[in-house]
Amino acid sequence: xxxxxxxxxxxxxxxxxxxxxxxxxxxxxxxxxxxxxxxxxxxxxxxxxxxxxxxxxxxxxxxxxxxxxxxxxxxxxxxxxxxxxxxxxxxxxxxxxxxxxxxxxxxxxxxxxxxxxxxxxxxxxxxxxxxxxxxxxxxxxxxxxxxxxxxxxxxxxxxxxxxxxxxxxxxxxxxxxxxxxxxxxxxxxxxxxxxxxxxxxxxxxxxxxxxxxxxxxxxxxxxxxxxxxxxxxxxxxxxxxxxxxxxxxxxxxxxxxxxxxxxxxxxxxxxxxxxxxxxxxxxxxxxxxxxxxxxxxxxxxxxxxxxxxxxxxxxxxxxxxxxxxxxxxxxxxxxxxxxxxxxxxxxxxxxxxxxxxxxxxxxxxxxxxxxxxxxxxxxxxxxxxxxxxxxxxxxxxxxxxxxxxxxxxxxxxxxxxxxxxxxxxxxxxxxxxxxxx
Amino acid sequence: xxxxxxxxxxxxxxxxxxxxxxxxxxxxxxxxxxxxxxxxxxxxxxxxxxxxxxxxxxxxxxxxxxxxxxxxxxxxxxxxxxxxxxxxxxxxxxxxxxxxxxxxxxxxxxxxxxxxxxxxxxxxxxxxxxxxxxxxxxxxxxxxxxxxxxxxxxxxxxxxxxxxxxxxxxxxxxxxxxxxxxxxxxxxxxxxxxxxxxxxxxxxxxxxxxxxxxxxxxxxxxxxxxxxxxxxxxxxxxxxxxxxxxxxxxxxxxxxxxxxxxxxxxxxxxxxxxxxxxxxxxxxxxxxxxxxxxxxxxxxxxx
Amino acid sequence: xxxxxxxxxxxxxxxxxxxxxxxxxxxxxxxxxxxxxxxxxxxxxxxxxxxxxxxxxxxxxxxxxxxxxxxxxxxxxxxxxxxxxxxxxxxxxxxxxxxxxxxxxxxxxxxxxxxxxxxxxxxxxxxxxxxxxxxxxxxxxxxxxxxxxxxxxxxxxxxxxxxxxxxxxxxx
Ligand code: NA
Ligand code: NA
Numbered sequence: 001x002x003x004x005x006x007x008x009x010x011x012x013x014x015x016x017x018x019x020x021x022x023x024x025x026x027x028x029x030x031x032x033x034x035x036x037x038x039x040x041x042x043x044x045x046x047x048x049x050x051x052x053x054x055x056x057x058x059x060x061x062x063x064x065x066x067x068x069x070x071x072x073x074x075x076x077x078x079x080x081x082x083x084x085x086x087x088x089x090x091x092x093x094x095x096x097x098x099x100x101x102x103x104x105x106x107x108x109x110x111x112x113x114x115x116x117x118x119x120x121x122x123x124x125x126x127x128x129x130x131x132x133x134x135x136x137x138x139x140x141x142x143x144x145x146x147x148x149x150x151x152x153x154x155x156x157x158x159x160x161x162x163x164x165x166x167x168x169x170x171x172x173x174x175x176x177x178x179x180x181x182x183x184x185x186x187x188x189x190x191x192x193x194x195x196x197x198x199x200x201x202x203x204x205x206x207x208x209x210x211x212x213x214x215x216x217x218x219x220x221x222x223x224x225x226x227x228x229x230x231x232x233x234x235x236x237x238x239x240x241x242x243x244x245x246x247x248x249x250x251x252x253x254x255x256x257x258x259x260x261x262x263x264x265x266x267x268x269x270x271x272x273x274x275x276x277x278x279x280x281x282x283x284x285x286x287x288x289x290x291x292x293x294x295x296x297x298x299x300x301x302x303x304x305x306x307x308x309x310x311x312x313x314x315x316x317x318x319x320x321x322x323x324x325x326x327x328x329x330x331x332x333x334x335x336x337x338x339x340x341x342x343x344x345x346x347x348x349x350x351x352x353x354x355x356x357x358x359x360x361x362x363x364x365x366x367x368x369x370x371x372x373x374x375x376x377x378x379x380x381x382x383x384x385x386x387x388x389x390x391x392x393x394x395x396x397x398x399x400x401x402x403x404x405x406x407x408x409x410x411x412x413x414x415x416x417x418x419x420x421x422x423x424x425x426x427x428x429x430x431x432x433x434x435x436x437x
Numbered sequence: 438x439x440x441x442x443x444x445x446x447x448x449x450x451x452x453x454x455x456x457x458x459x460x461x462x463x464x465x466x467x468x469x470x471x472x473x474x475x476x477x478x479x480x481x482x483x484x485x486x487x488x489x490x491x492x493x494x495x496x497x498x499x500x501x502x503x504x505x506x507x508x509x510x511x512x513x514x515x516x517x518x519x520x521x522x523x524x525x526x527x528x529x530x531x532x533x534x535x536x537x538x539x540x541x542x543x544x545x546x547x548x549x550x551x552x553x554x555x556x557x558x559x560x561x562x563x564x565x566x567x568x569x570x571x572x573x574x575x576x577x578x579x580x581x582x583x584x585x586x587x588x589x590x591x592x593x594x595x596x597x598x599x600x601x602x603x604x605x606x607x608x609x610x611x612x613x614x615x616x617x618x619x620x621x622x623x624x625x626x627x628x629x630x631x632x633x634x635x636x637x638x639x640x641x642x643x644x645x646x647x648x649x650x651x652x653x654x655x656x657x658x659x660x661x662x663x664x665x666x667x668x669x670x671x672x673x674x675x676x677x678x679x680x681x682x683x684x685x686x687x688x689x690x691x692x693x694x695x696x697x698x699x700x701x702x703x704x705x706x707x708x709x710x711x712x713x714x715x716x717x718x719x720x721x722x723x724x725x726x727x728x729x730x731x732x733x734x735x736x737x738x739x740x
Numbered sequence: 741x742x743x744x745x746x747x748x749x750x751x752x753x754x755x756x757x758x759x760x761x762x763x764x765x766x767x768x769x770x771x772x773x774x775x776x777x778x779x780x781x782x783x784x785x786x787x788x789x790x791x792x793x794x795x796x797x798x799x800x801x802x803x804x805x806x807x808x809x810x811x812x813x814x815x816x817x818x819x820x821x822x823x824x825x826x827x828x829x830x831x832x833x834x835x836x837x838x839x840x841x842x843x844x845x846x847x848x849x850x851x852x853x854x855x856x857x858x859x860x861x862x863x864x865x866x867x868x869x870x871x872x873x874x875x876x877x878x879x880x881x882x883x884x885x886x887x888x889x890x891x892x893x894x895x896x897x898x899x900x901x902x903x904x905x906x907x908x909x910x911x912x
Contacts, residue, residue, distance in 0.1 A: 509866040
């Protein structure tokens with residue numbers, strides 16, 4: 001029962017600090033402090049400082065501020081407007097109109113970046129102002145974006161899948177392939193929701209459709225060209241072996257600087273604005289990540305995630321019931337932890353459970369991405385909520401409310417994965433990476 | 438009852454982590470629960486890089502790390518990773534025996550007590566093509582991860598590219614790197630047959646992991662508990678050694694089974710590599726001073 | 741008074757500028773890493789250096805981000821309190837000051853111990869770790885100063901003085 005008290009104390013301190021308005025990063029740090037002081041004999045301050053240093057001074061993290069910077073540059077140039085001009089003729093005829101650009105934009109950018117925070121800031125910087133200008137309801141703009149940004153972790157490259165693959169010794173290339181169809185399916189589900197909204201609340205959908213012929217549409221699409229080139233360069237650099245997934249972000253920044261210069265929207269002041277804006281946003285995210293590193297350490301010392309996972313193990317559940325239990329488990333864990341920490345802290349217990357139950361370990365990687373991503377859009381600790389709050393100044397409760405439909409869609413996605421596992425397994429089983437290259 | 442947390446760098450299913458978990462169980466059982474050791478594999482408590490420092494400063498009481506990771510601070514830590522010095526399990530044990538008294542002293546000066554050490558399987562060379570001589574290696578993009586592997590690339594005419602462990606599979610899949618020196622087990626764990634084709638068992642060296650305790654935590658134990666820990670440590674060292682031997686055969690078999698060309702290096706290549714080994718041993722001795730020389734001499738005498 | 745105000749705001753801004761500079765250096769390092777590989781040159785240790793600047797881009801900009809209202813908090817209760825929010829704000833900044841001072845102490849201690857233990861990077865850069873860790877200590881101290889600064893302002897003027905200039909601030 002010690003776990004029960006632990007959970008209660010963690011939750012109480014967390015809600016007290018977050019609820020009274022203490023900054024999220026500091027609240028996480030504070031909860032970690034209380035946990036370490038109460039439940040270990042180890043020196044809390046020293047240990048927290050150690051993990052905060054190793055958590056922030058990391059090469060793989062560098063892609064995050066670089067992609068955020070790329071978003072800031074695009075937002076300050078004509079590129080974002082152009083992207084809209086190019087996409088609009090195609091999206092405007094879909095039921096729900098331009099809201100779809102949020103989802104399509106996230107899907108495309110997910111293929112460029114490995115994190116949902118970078119996906120959210122880059123796409124959001126471009127689409128939010130444009131969608132607002134055209135009179136779409138705020139609720140739809142915010143909700144679809146917060147939800148669709150989770151695609152950043154499902155569609156390759158993906159930081160969570162890399163960490164999962166290394167932890168369970170599975171092929172990262174296979175995991176990446178496995179994420180493609182589920183990612184696209186989830187994107188379609190999100191778009192289906194937008195369509196459903198437009199049928200049930202037609203009065204909310206602004207009328208922006210101009211009747212264009214197919215030829216005119218194609219002609220309008222020329223505005224998409226720069227963004228397509230930019231994204232192709234970033235993706236291409238990764239798959240041609242010119243850059244690693246981390247380095248590709250540098251292509252994004254330099255590419256967007258060049259595009260901005262070509263459009264003569266790059267001045268010294270836009271450059272500096274984009275730089276300081278990116279610094280501020282990434283400092284905000286790093287502040288939370290630092291707190292999360294400390295909390296993850298406290299969780300490791302108290303052994304809470306492991307104890308809970310072990311408890312689930314003792315229940316002797318059927319595979320389906322086990323997956324349901326794990327879904328709930330990771331959503332609860334997501335109240336305290338970011339997705340990667342959730343994976344790292346629990347896999348030692350969960351991996352044998354999964355293998356024993358005869359569940360495909362690649363499939364489970366995709367399952368776990370969906371599930372920890374669901375936790376990222378639910379309060380109190382939901383990373384996408386924080387990033388969205390930083391970008392729009394909306395309250396977290398409001399953002400979580402707008403994202404609730406996306407959360408429910410992801411629950412549906414979990415069942416789709418369970419009943420149609422081929423969605424995950426088809427590509428990795430049928431597309432063997434060619435050796436030699 | 439006391440509880441010790443034991444951070445470990447490699448994932449839970451790795452044989453070092455399994456050995457550590459059994460060591461922990463042995464201590465917990467052997468002391469009748471007076472001292473419980475809880476392992477935290479996969480860098481889940483402290484990342485590999487931080488483990489030694491964490492134990493030195495008492496942030497954790499006990500931990501495990503790969504020995505050569507610390508060779509920047511003292512060349513002695515690189516003794517297990519000198520190419521072509523100790524190239525078999527037997528030699529690895531002899532080298533460790535020769536070095537152990539010095540490590541006891543060195544670690545003692547760093548507020549640590551050495552418990553046990555288990556070797557990794559021997560290091561071989563992975564390529565994307567057939568390689569019969571050092572000349573064949575020229576210009577190949579070689580994954581280096583420390584000063585010694587960087588130097589190895591330099592001496593063989595390969596291009597050292599620095600790839601983080603998490604990016605290995607990706608780097609090979611996309612051709613950012615085309616070769617590496619590592620054990621059969623790394624190749625098996627990372628499933629490198631998806632991108633690489635040849636594995637040469639050159640048995641360049643056998644890296645070691647070592648397990649150490651914070652000296653103050655150690656000092657706070659009763660003699661009875663210390664005896665149990667020492668007993669469990671020698672069992673772990675023995676069991677870990679045999680796991681490593683078995684795992685070597687298993688993983689190399691798996692590499693072949695998954696379509697890689699696996700075999701010993703040809704005599705020409707072997708001879709050239711041995712020359713490089715001599716050069717690197719000499720360079721290491723220069724850095725490690727008289728202590729290093731004494732160890733290598735004692736090792737050679739015991740061979 | 742005005743001179744102190746100017747000095748403090750200058751400090752936070754300087755931290756922000758150094759953070760931004762770190763971001764530019766990260767970009768340069770990543771590009772160097774690629775160029776070195778393409779051209780077959782050896783440039784050891786770049787991933788480690790990029791990691792150090794990743795840390796400094798964050799830590800040095802923490803205070804600046806706070807001053808610009810960029811750090812996230814749950815504003816529900818604060819908004820509900822309306823004019824009476826001063827006391828809750830004092831509570832937040834007091835906790836913030838406490839935790840930031842606590843972290844500063846340990847960040848400085850970490851630098852001290854890295855130096856004393858001769859803790860050296862395990863990568864090919866072999867950097868003595870206390871040098872890059874200075875950015876953590878400096879950033880933590882800056883944050884603590886900023887927290888205390890705003891706490892004092894709150895107590896004496898009733899306003900914390902954070903200019904929330906988020907570009908797209910939007911009413912709910
Ligand atoms: Na992605
Ligand atoms: Na959550």
